[in-house]
Amino acid sequence: MDRRDFLKYSSLLSAAGVLPEFVYASGVPQRQDKIVVLVELKGGNDGFNTLVPYRDDYYYKYRKHLALELKKHKLFELKNGKALNPSLKALSHFWDAGQMAWIEGVGYPQGVLSHFRSIDIWDTASSANQVLSDGWLSKVLPQYKKGLHGIAVREGQAILGPLDGTNLNCITMQNPKSFEKQAYYIKDVDVSRQTAALLHITNKQHQLYEVGKKITEQMRVNRAYTRGARGFAKGKLGHSLQSVAGMILCGVDAPVYKVTQEGFDTHTLQLGKQNNALYQLAHGLNTFATIMKKNNMWDKVLIMTYSEFGRRAKVNKSGGTDHGTASAHMVLGGRVRGGLYGKHPNLANLDENGNVHHTTDFRSLYATIGKKWWGVNTPWQGYGLIPFIK
Amino acid sequence: MxxxxxxxxxxxxxxxxxxxxxxxxxxxxxxxxxxxxxxxxxQRNQRVPAIPRLSSWHKMSSLYNNIGRRNMVRRIAMNEGKVLQTWWVKHLLTTRTPFLERMTLFWHNHFPSSIEKTKQANFLYQQNLLFRRHALGNYGSLLREIAKDPAMLLYLDGNLNTKKKPNENFAREVLELFTLGRGYFKEIDIREAARAFTGWTVNKQGKFFNNVAEHDNGVKTFLGHRGNFNGEHIINILLKQKRTAEVIAEKMWHEFINVSRPNPHVIQQWANIFRGSNYSIAKLLHAVLTSKEFWDKRNRGGLIKSPIDLAIGTLRALPYPLPRRGIEHSLNIMGQGVFQHPSVKGWSGGTDWISTQSILIRTALMNDLSGSRFKVGGSVSRRLPNVSGKRMQEWLLATRPVEKVDLTLGKQRLARALVLDPAYQVN
Structure with missing residues (x-):
């Protein structure tokens, strides 16, 4: 398709929405069948008040007014002395259905307590003292598929993070609508070899044009399907998940989507703040899952949370918790083998900063997703696989 | 001549x-x-625009220590961070010593201290003045001063580095980013350097303070030297290392020559001149700007314009009006928000400026700027020079255009076509 056709089709974009017969005539779009939705919990989520170890005496000893109690706070009991934060109640039915996995004690040796540095470590799958520039998915996705690899969606500035890499075709957007609008200005250009700098730019622009054309076409032809993606609560995560659901249903061929829930850097008065953030997370994901089920996509989607670190074992003097190390993370999906994995950290044995020692290396989650979900070997197999995928 | x-x-x-x-x-x-x-x-003109009053360290630390009001610190820092951005962007847009500003920006990126971590706009303002004072001065002095700079002490946790609880953050980055670079030191050197810097902190008045009670007076072994070192000693040892000059020379290559790997022979030459002049930044720059590589035709268009080069450069060079809401937001979303480095590594620059997202924004911005007040005889058209199409192209592009540009277009249309060509994105 040349530039003129592109413009011509772009002008049809708004019209396509009012022509459902035409759209349905083309049949259900070809959709990706192994999608991963990464949910970044920005700020460092406190795992101990998310997956509550209600039989651990140290937990209550360390966190007087912050600790959640099974009866008093109406926790949702899982097993082995673990229960869900009440704000996650909307997701509890996934536990009953065996589609919710929790991995406890996830972290890495010599945990770094800086937000920036630690999220770099998570994004690039590096060690504490190692600086890598490409995201961990750059070592996985090129083996899995060609073309578009991932889309990071966020209101405001989206960051590629794990999707960043010279060998990846990834884009960031606020939502598909504004992306379509901006992509309209992008022309396809000939690759210019005058200088390395110009080669890089024209290559990227060509790539963007191709990816942008695919996404906008897919969204145009199947626009009616975005109507299936509704019912989300207001809020940034809800909006982002709505965009993601819409793109999945329209058959945009990205295997990875990244979204962000903010508000987890809870140094002060943590209870209300964390509950609020978790509540938005639970409702957003539940609505998303409902839509996926309705469209027979729930078996084709895997949702995983991650965060730069967990938080200090003890409550601080402000009713909050300071930067910590290991945390618990959740995996959801139709093909998830529900249960508790990893190991609850030993709260009796803290490091010199008052932080727990991690029990599960975060790279074993990456290795598992690579191997068990996409069938690809990763550099992290040595950290072991975790059987949370059927 | x-x-x-x-x-x-x-x-x-x-x-x-x-x-x-x-x-x-x-x-x-x-x-x-x-x-x-x-x-x-x-270029010495160091006059900068007046800056609105910024909250004092005293005020911010007492808010921080009051649990109920701690949240205000973040809010104030966010607002004052924006004030700072507006202040510097205004200066970048209007300064008559743009080379001095470019080098101030260079050091701002070599020694990042973002508002997100420090939350002290006041300190960052002071730090910015420090960079401008030393921008074309002496690297040794700059390094010594930055090690005691309040914003830096907060940014890399120097203020938390005490005898009992050494914090390695600053020591690590001094070695890894400010002087030697990775691979030229061991972890033990970081630990020993951190011990030497213990006690350097910020006092209640918001000034550097050498708290001798928190200084580790033991013997340290650092890069093969042994002694009861303090921070000054560590910096002196670092300035004796050949790598320190090379690291800066390599950065100059990427600032002035091209995005590719630097030529090691040239780096050696520049580093020798730099070290031989006891770290005179002007001497090093003189070598860079008169070098064969700088003037080599093959390096024309060898650099990718930073967002500041692109946005501010366009607004200074062409008579396009400043967008009503300013340009700060555009710089932020293109990835070069001043005082807001993404990490201690600063902006990596070069090819990293270009992502699929940034192309969208860069293109949209150039479209907006060049598309405004479009009429024959309008203010933009009137203020463009009356020259041939060929000269117009030589003026606005460092290389041949990537797309076919009709040089016989009217001058405003031609300027727009050139600004929208991918070749305008390189320098």
């Missing part, structure tokens, strides 16, 4: 200034290379 002429002057001005300013290019075109470079290295 031979005059530079238009094309060479254009190259020098667009690489050392902020935008290819028509009048400046024409002025420089009558100078010899030496005259032009000497004038650049003499």
């Amino acid at each position: 031979a005059k530079l002429g238009f094309v060479e002057a254009r190259h020098l001005v667009s690489r050392t200034g902020l935008g290819a300013e028509w009048n400046e290019i024409n002025r420089v075109s009558h100078l010899s290379l030496n005259q032009a470079v000497t004038q650049l290295l003499q």
Whole structure:
């Protein structure tokens, strides 16, 4: 398709929405069948008040007014002395259905307590003292598929993070609508070899044009399907998940989507703040899952949370918790083998900063997703696989 | 000596200034290379616009220590961070010493201290003045001062580095980013350097304070040297290492020559000049700006314009009106929000400026700027120089255009076509 056709089709974009017969005539779009939705919990989520170890005496000893109690706070009991934060109640039915996995004690040796540095470590799958520039998915996705690899969606500035890499075709957007609008200005250009700098730019622009054309076409032809993606609560995560659901249903061929829930850097008065953030997370994901089920996509989607670190074992003097190390993370999906994995950290044995020692290396989650979900070997197999995928 | 002429002057001005300013290019075109470079290295005007009052350290730390009001610290920092951005962007847009600003920005990126971590706009303002004072001065002095700079002490946790609880953050980055670079030291050197820096902190008045009670007076072993070192000693040892000069020389390559791997022989030469002059930044820059590599035609268009080069350079060089809501937001979303480095590594720059997202924004911005007030005889058209299409292209592009550009278009249309060509994104 040349530039003129592109413009011509772009002008049809708004019209396509009012022509459902035409759209349905083309049949259900070809959709990706192994999608991963990464949910970044920005700020460092406190795992101990998310997956509550209600039989651990140290937990209550360390966190007087912050600790959640099974009866008093109406926790949702899982097993082995673990229960869900009440704000996650909307997701509890996934536990009953065996589609919710929790991995406890996830972290890495010599945990770094800086937000920036630690999220770099998570994004690039590096060690504490190692600086890598490409995201961990750059070592996985090129083996899995060609073309578009991932889309990071966020209101405001989206960051590629794990999707960043010279060998990846990834884009960031606020939502598909504004992306379509901006992509309209992008022309396809000939690759210019005058200088390395110009080669890089024209290559990227060509790539963007191709990816942008695919996404906008897919969204145009199947626009009616975005109507299936509704019912989300207001809020940034809800909006982002709505965009993601819409793109999945329209058959945009990205295997990875990244979204962000903010508000987890809870140094002060943590209870209300964390509950609020978790509540938005639970409702957003539940609505998303409902839509996926309705469209027979729930078996084709895997949702995983991650965060730069967990938080200090003890409550601080402000009713909050300071930067910590290991945390618990959740995996959801139709093909998830529900249960508790990893190991609850030993709260009796803290490091010199008052932080727990991690029990599960975060790279074993990456290795598992690579191997068990996409069938690809990763550099992290040595950290072991975790059987949370059927 | 031979005059530079238009094309060479254009190259020098667009690489050392902020935008290819028509009048400046024409002025420089009558100078010899030496005259032009000497004038650049003499830029001294350090007047900056007045800045609105910023909250004091005293106020911010008492808010922080009051649990109920701690949240205000973040809010104030966010607002004052924006004030700072507006302040510097205004100066970048209007300064008459753009080379000095470019180098101030260079050091701002070499020694990042973002508002997100420090939350002290006041300290960052002071730090910015420090960079401008030393921008063309002496690297040794700059390094010594930055090690005691309040914003830096907060940014890399120097203020938390005490005898009992050494914090390695600053020591690590001094070695890894400010001097030697990875691979030229061991973890033990970081630990020992951290011990030497213990006690350097910020006092209640918001000034550097050497708290001897928190200093570790034990013997340290650092890069093969042994002694009861303090921070000054560590910096002196670092300045004796060959790598320190090389690291800066390599950064200069990426600032002024091209995005590719630096030529090691040239880096050696520059590093020798730098070290031999006891770290005179002006001497190093003189070597860079008079080098064969800088003037090599093959390196024209070898750099990718930073967001500041692109946005501010365009607004300074072309008569497009400043968007009503300013340009700060655009810089932020293109990835170069000043005082807001993404990490301690600063902006990596070069090819990293270009992502699929940033192309969208860069293109949209150029579209917006060049598309405004579009009418024959309008204010934009009137203020564009009356020159041939060929000269227009030589002025605005460092290389041939990527797309076919019709040089017979009216001048405003032609300027727009050139600004929208991918070749406008390189320098």
